[in-house]
Amino acid sequence: MSSLYGIREYSKIVEIKGPLIVVEGVSRASYDEIVEVELSDGTRRRGRVLDVSKNIAIVQVFEGTTGITTTGTRVRFLGRPLELPVSEDMLGRIFNGLGEPIDNGPEIVAEEKYDINGSPINPAVRAYPEDFIQTGVSAIDGMNTLVRGQKLPIFSGSGLPHNILAAQIARQATVKGEGEEFGVVFAAIGIKYDDYLFFRKFFEETGALNRVAMFVNLADEPAMIRLVTPRVALTLAEYLAYEKDLHILVILTDMTNYAEALREISSSREEVPGRQGYPGYMYSDLASIYERAGRVHGKKGSITQIPILTMPNDDITHPIPDLTGYITEGQIVLSRDLYNKGIYPPINVLMSLSRLMKEGIGPGKTRDDHAQVSDQLYASYSRGVDLRSLAAVVGEESLSETDRKFLKFADLFEKKFLSQGIRENRSIENTLDLAWNILSEIPEEELTNIKEEMIKKYHPKYKK
Amino acid sequence: MVVKGRISRITGPLVVAENMTGIQMYEMVKVGEERLIGEVTRIKGDEAYIQVYESTTGLKPGEIVEGTGSPLSVELGPGLLGNIYDGVQRPLPFIAELLTKTSPKRSIFVERGIDVSPLPRDKKWHFTPGEIKVGDKVSGGDLLGLVQETELILHKVMVPPNEFGELTWIAPEGDYTIVDPIAEIKSNGKVKEIYLSQRWPVRFPRPYNLKLDPSEPLITGLRIIDTLFPMAKGGTGMIPGGFGTGKTVTMHGLAQWSSANVVLYIGCGERGNEMTEVLERFPTYKDPWTGKPLMERTVLIANTSNMPVAAREASIYVGITIAEFYRDMGYDVLLVADSTSRWAEALREIAGRLEEMPAEEGYPSYLASRLAEFYERAGRVKTIGNPNRTGSVTVVGAVSPPGGDFTEPVTTHTRRFTRVFWALDTALAYSRHYPAINWILSYSAYVDTVSEWWAKNVDPKWKEYRDEIMDILLRENELQEIVRLVGTESLDESDKLVLDVARMIRDGFLKQNAFDPIDTFASPKKQFELMKLIIDYYRKASELVHSGIQASKAKEALGRLYVDIVKARFSIPNDKIEMIEDLRKRTLNSLDGLKSKEVKSA
Ligand SMILES: Nc1ncnc2c1ncn2[C@@H]1O[C@H](COP(=O)(O)OP(=O)(O)OP(=O)(O)O)[C@@H](O)[C@H]1O
């Protein structure tokens, strides 16, 4: 054993198993401590301590254990948890999944260093999110409003246009009455190179690159690093938001890859598996990422999170979307049916939800009719969709006249309200007026979610 | 003697310490140099297995573990109301205040190893001694005096449950902190000081004299609950539902509007913002029963999903012990826990680290007995002590089944120990029918218990109307099966009427928008009048249909009145209930017109 400034080195590896190595003879290693593994050929890898007893430490090696031998490998315990040096200059830069620059730019001069695990925000200092973010997308702004400080994931399926939608949101997102643009922290978690390139090009083309920090772990890079990447990204986001007063939009893609890495490490440790092999603590683990969003009293900045995940087999009850939905403040669900109908964005509004919508809308924020119009769109569209399946059985002609109007409404809703261009940026007034236009196709007495005075004020029949 | 040992292993929230001979099961211990709080959950030889209530990052084998000599306990006394605590009763606003001074950059976070007392030590309370006199024999629960804790709640200062003896001194009326003695009791020659506060171990139910059957409804202002599936004071209930189906909104509604004196809101492994919402809104909302700010009757316990998982396991015991304390004063207490599934998962995680044999879905085999013990702490009781008091603890737990599947262990076991089942339905939530409580799957064992109260306080016909609403909904459910196969055309006219009226019930009665200022709370009277409006229409229309008139004609005859009926829930406020009666008359009259027209044309 050698010891220098709290750094200790050992070389007795007694077991190698999946991404784990078991080191013996270790004294005073600490839980969650970071280690450096030096292979016999001199290459270095990083890892962290998952379990420690009096003289044994179980270490998870981020870059995997391929090529590690029980002899000739040296393991250095660095005496601290994994930390990220942070600085405002990190905006505009590109990093690997562990937070090291990979863009050949100048060295980052750290202003602070923080444990990437962060600490839970004290609920007593949180400020409830309530600033309306206009994304310019009708299905979101009108019916699933995003607010500053919210965590709102996109539940997608493979091949659906979630990247395009996320990019459109990142480009168009503005807070009414404020010129200031969002800083973006982007974490690529095990995604394909062309998905990464899409985002990179997009940020370049929109001239946004200098307000984006990218943390990149690609599909062909070590899976264990994926457990670190979102935490590194959020550590920077917290620093920028709560110490540098910036409004930060965090995009995490793809959380499904993260969860799979978590499952891998859990099964290497032979833990009792929960549903579909994912560990029983996946809920708490995911929460330790998603809860790092919000606003707090006394600080100007905020963190708004848009995690993206692909639902295996488009199944929303799969543990990954299921546990995510239990943590996030709603979800935007993409639908393959709508996509196949040629509708962009193919948002299934009925399955989507924004839990923070109510505080972000209304007079002074959007418009006084917003809540009721949204309720009515939901009620009418869901009735229309129900009737579609009924009509498929009994035939459209055996439906009542009113029912046929709801059928027509459902079509109009998808073609006129939901559908929009990839570069089409609708103002909220625009979105709501559009909603009234299609609502006017159903009989006025069926608008049971809207109060009389709003009908008088906005219904095309009474307007002008 | 204080037990002192050393850490031998750390794995996640579990720490093993050796050299711990003499430590008690469930004793609270201080772990490591930072003196993190932990609790002993298993003893093996000289080893103690400890669940640590704070993050264990950085802990090393060899660091010291020290016993405290007592089990995890809460501090009970004035100052609880209006406060927000973490899972082991550390006051969160105070932690923030402290950190603002010591490390301002990190003050928004909950850092580790912070040792703060639950109740303020320096705050003075105005104490008025009760009727009790020096020389009296006293025992647990006897009233010593009163402190006005908040405008809303008069705090009864009681002899702690396990104390008895002769009162040798009682403090005169005046201002005291919780560490100033306010009385002395002598027993077996020893004198014991009594304070405004007392401690109680959270895993032990506080004693009571006698358990009574629930008798009164806990009015919640939510129509589907009060009218169809009522809760009773001292009862138990559960709200299972997939994500986004409305558990939390319902819990917030219960905490806001219930006719309870004191509310315990436990955020157990849920979102930080949901606690913030309560914290920010409740002080501005008024208790509908007293007109006072709601926060004055509320205690919050917050272990959000990103806070340490072991403290999640403790949080519900901390909450229920505080609830029992106010029950002992003679109050009706409501405790809501959102979500008990996260508590069960914490139990599972710790059992897993202890390498216990898992039962269903990895949960330990004692999941069911733990749930039973927890819900058993609910109830209406005759308390210990003089003067006689009755108080109650009503417990409602949210359950978050994976994939919304009600056959999983936490849902199925909770069902065994609770008597009200409010089943949330993903399909209803997707179509924005809120509250998304499924009226076919839900039930309450208290319908008969509370019907007497309704008959006496609202209307003697309550039960009759309520049952008729239920019948129509059940009939609609059967008819829908048929409609799905062959459409509505082939139905009888009377069945078509059932479908029309059922839609009216769904839209005009069952739906209730928690965010609409008028709709959010319906007084018992308003609930009854709305129900009567719809049922009286149904009865009269039914007669007409039996005499050969088409169901669609009945609906047409209503004309715009139909809209008025279904909008009445959010257009007629609680203090203008006579408008519903007026609407009812017009509704019935509109059908008269139909009768005479039909007769004429015949
Ligand atoms: N009674 C209601 N009135 C209006 N909206 C409601 C009502 N109940 C639920 N909602 C809507 O549904 C959303 C989700 O409800 P809620 O947060 O209570 O779900 P939950 O069951 O607690 O979900 P989770 O398990 O993920 O915490 C709310 O944000 C709100 O938009």
Ligand SMILES: Nc1ncnc2c1ncn2[C@@H]1O[C@H](COP(=O)(O)OP(=O)(O)OP(=O)(O)O)[C@@H](O)[C@H]1O
């Ligand atoms: N806001 C208040 N301020 C002062 N005293 C109160 C307040 N609310 C209730 N009390 C008193 O606390 C006691 C218990 O209140 P509660 O409302 O449970 O009474 P109860 O149920 O009608 O009576 P009992 O508990 O004897 O059956 C009663 O003595 C009541 O007078």
Ligand SMILES: [Mg+2]
């Ligand atoms: Mg909830």
Ligand SMILES: [Mg+2]
């Ligand atoms: Mg009482």
